[in-house]
Amino acid sequence: MKRQHVLNKAIAVLASAILLLSTAAVNARTRSYEKALRLEDRGQFREAAALLKGSLRDDSARLSRKEKQEIEYEIIRMRRIRIDYSLTADKLFTQLQEGIRGITRPEFQRWIKEGKFDSRTIDDTLRFVNASRSNLFFRYPAIAARRIPPVNDDARYLAFLDNCISIERAADSLKTPYVLPRKFRMRMTLSVDSGVVKPGDTVRAWLPIPHQFPYQIDFNLIGSSSNPLAVAPPDSPIRSVYMEQPASQDGGARFSIEYSYTTYGVHFNLDPRKVEPYIKSGEIYRRFTGQGPNIVFTRYIKDISGKIVGRATNPLVKARRIYKWISRDIKYSFAREYSTIRNIGGYCLVKGYGDCGQEAMLFITLCRYNGIPARWQSGWYFFPGGKDIHDWTEIYLRPYGWVPVDPYMGILAERYMTSLTHSQREIVRNFYFGGLDQYRMSANSDNNQKLTPAKRFFRSDNVDFQRGEVETERHNIYFDRFYYSLTVQESKVAGDR
Numbered sequence: 001m002k003r004q005h006v007l008n009k010a011i012a013v014l015a016s017a018i019l020l021l022s023t024a025a026v027n028a029r030t031r032s033y034e035k036a037l038r039l040e041d042r043g044q045f046r047e048a049a050a051l052l053k054g055s056l057r058d059d060s061a062r063l064s065r066k067e068k069q070e071i072e073y074e075i076i077r078m079r080r081i082r083i084d085y086s087l088t089a090d091k092l093f094t095q096l097q098e099g100i101r102g103i104t105r106p107e108f109q110r111w112i113k114e115g116k117f118d119s120r121t122i123d124d125t126l127r128f129v130n131a132s133r134s135n136l137f138f139r140y141p142a143i144a145a146r147r148i149p150p151v152n153d154d155a156r157y158l159a160f161l162d163n164c165i166s167i168e169r170a171a172d173s174l175k176t177p178y179v180l181p182r183k184f185r186m187r188m189t190l191s192v193d194s195g196v197v198k199p200g201d202t203v204r205a206w207l208p209i210p211h212q213f214p215y216q217i218d219f220n221l222i223g224s225s226s227n228p229l230a231v232a233p234p235d236s237p238i239r240s241v242y243m244e245q246p247a248s249q250d251g252g253a254r255f256s257i258e259y260s261y262t263t264y265g266v267h268f269n270l271d272p273r274k275v276e277p278y279i280k281s282g283e284i285y286r287r288f289t290g291q292g293p294n295i296v297f298t299r300y301i302k303d304i305s306g307k308i309v310g311r312a313t314n315p316l317v318k319a320r321r322i323y324k325w326i327s328r329d330i331k332y333s334f335a336r337e338y339s340t341i342r343n344i345g346g347y348c349l350v351k352g353y354g355d356c357g358q359e360a361m362l363f364i365t366l367c368r369y370n371g372i373p374a375r376w377q378s379g380w381y382f383f384p385g386g387k388d389i390h391d392w393t394e395i396y397l398r399p400y401g402w403v404p405v406d407p408y409m410g411i412l413a414e415r416y417m418t419s420l421t422h423s424q425r426e427i428v429r430n431f432y433f434g435g436l437d438q439y440r441m442s443a444n445s446d447n448n449q450k451l452t453p454a455k456r457f458f459r460s461d462n463v464d465f466q467r468g469e470v471e472t473e474r475h476n477i478y479f480d481r482f483y484y485s486l487t488v489q490e491s492k493v494a495g496d497r
Contacts, residue, residue, distance in 0.1 A: 032059075036074065043121040045078045076458055077340055083480055084336045085120060085127040092117070095133045101146040116140065118336075131334035138332045138416075139353060154419040156385040161424050163383075164431035167265035167438075178215050178264040182438040185222070185489040189256040190468040192482045197247035197472050205255040206240040206451050206469045208379060208443035215404075216442055218262040225256040230453060238449035238465050247472070255470075260491075266436040268403050272316040276398040278371070284396055288373035293448040294344040294463060295365045304349065305369055315372045319395050319405070322366045323433045327410035330359055337479070338463040356408035357391035357464060361447070363407045364393055372396070376447035377404070378464050382488045383439040389466040390440070404436040 032055045039048035052071050060068070087095070089112070096103045111117065116136060118129040129135075137144040137151075170179035188207050197203055210219045212234035221231065221241065230242040247253050278285045291297055308325045312318045330348065335355035341347050345365035348354035354362065360376065367374035373396035381390035392406035409432035413425045420428070447463050457476035459469055467484045470477045 033071065040074065040078060044123065045082065046123050049075050049078055073458060080337055080478070081340050082122060082127075083478075084340060085122060085129055087128040087130060087132060089126060089128070092128045092132055096136075099133050099148050100136070100143065101148050103146075111136075118333075129336060135333045135353075138334075153385075156383070157417045157420055157428075159384065160413075160417075160437075161420060161428055163265070163437055164428055164435065167435060168267045168431060170265070171267035172269065177266055177268045179267070180265040180438065181262050182264075183218075183260065183262045183491045184441070185258070185260045185491060186441065187256060187258045187487045188468070188484070189254065189486075190470060190482060190484050191255075192247075192253040192470060192477055194248075194250040194252040196477060196481045197251050197253060198474075199247050199249050199251055201247050201472050201474070202244055203247050203253040203477075204242070204244050204455075204471050205253075206242050206455075206465075207255060207257050208441075208465055208468065209239050209241055209257070209259060210261045210379070210441055211236065211239045211443055211445055213442060213445070214402075215264040215266045215436060216261060216440075217264075218260070220260045222258040222260060224258070225254065228257075232452050235445075236452065237444060237446040238451060239443050240451055240465065242451075242453060253470075255468075261441070263438045263440060265438045266404055266434075267431070268400055268434040270316055270397070270400065270403070270434045272314045274399070275314055275316045278315070278373070278398060284373050288375050288396065289368045289371055291368070294338075294341075294361050295368060296343050296346055297365070297369050298343070298346050300346060300349055301365055301369055305366055308366065309370055315370075315395075316397055318370045319367055319372050319374075319397075320433060322363060322370070323405055323407060323410055324429075326359060326363055326407045327414040327429055330354065330362070330407075330411060331415065332356075332359075332408065332411055337461065339459070339461055344463065355391075356406075359407040359411065360391045360393045363405065367393075367395055375402075376444060376464075377442050378444045378447075379440060379442040379466055380486055381440055382486075383437060387486065387488065389464075391464065392436075394445075403434050404432075405434070406432040406436065 032051060036048045036051040036055075039051065052075050056063075056068065056071055063071070093105065093108050096108060112119070116139070117132045118135065119126055121127070137147055167180055171177055190205055190207060192203060209221070209231070210216050212219070219234065221228070224241065224243060226243045226245045228241050228243055232239045241257050243255055245253060245255070308321055309318045310321070312321060329352070331353035333353040333355060335358055338344060338357065344358050345361040348358035348362040357378065364374040364376065375394050376391065377394055378391040379389070381388055390408070392404065392408065394402045394404055397403050410429045413429035413432070417425050417428065444465055449465070451459075451465070451469065455469060455471060455476070457471050460476060460478050461467070461469075467479065470482055
């Protein structure tokens, strides 16, 4: 599948170049670029990077700006993949000894042969993705039972269940999908490591803030470390606060914002008999049912879609079948950086596992292929007992409007909430198709969107926006060179909507 995407990309580059260059120049450039991509695909990163850098140097006068950017990005992408696959076999085995009871070297070697790890050979060295140990616990229950120390989330899962029931009952009682509001005060900090920036150079930072949704309102920017030069409008699909400041004498920088907002629990009482046909000439249908970055209708998507959806024609029935299939058949795993994956939804489908964003992109892709408008949602999740960046989705159903769906929560309930009864897990799973808890901050209503003002250099994450983005006058600052944190304080909200 990956090789097919590489070939498609090369063909697209060739077609674009034909419009701009002579036939000889096109053939030379295309052969060089395609060869570099083949080398990268085989793990020969040093040779691929040298070929791409040589093309930038020797063919600069014949390359368009777009072509130069494509070549530059491939060089950056390989560096990021190296960072994601930082573990050698010896380093990984040391981690396993610290976290898995009774692990032996022969057992480890057998797991490698069985394909239990995400690994790839890079420049003649077998390397493993950084989250390899954690991913064993998600994918293999027998290995999870040997975890040191054991993890017990039973109380948290019961709290999930209770909150789902409370929101659903309140929505049914009040005859509105938006209930039980909670108000939060947040402080986000982004700190660039010392020595990264030349002292005195201008550092530019974008920090995420809440987008305006029916369930997320009353945003108030309380304070910031420096004067905000731009605050994206409430309906921006990628909402941010933009600031600048000079680097400190130690070559670092620190940005922070403090804000408050209110979120509601959500529960739609969805009835397939009430679902109305789409207006296919309308903007929502045209915009959110097509292909796009990381949303590709491959042969794999088409084949699995037919097996999942069957002969269903009702959009609600089709979307629910897709959600239940993902809940049952896809496992959770920590992911590589999204900017290193060419087709996130397809990657998740072929692997059979993914993180919340990969699962969300797979759900969106399958919905769109079936004519159901679907879009990205992302930001932070901080249900009591945990806090992390998080992605989920919305689908559009007439007459209900945009309805939340969180595929990750379906998987969590179906596969990992084993301390709950089967019926309790079903309550949680069913709730998150059309329901949402209050412990979220959503900054995005679409994927692969552009920040305002635009970044001068490649984003650290060109798909999502949760951790912030930062750059200097000279270069982007990647995730391995800055630290981010979010503190959450809940305050009382009087009354309900």
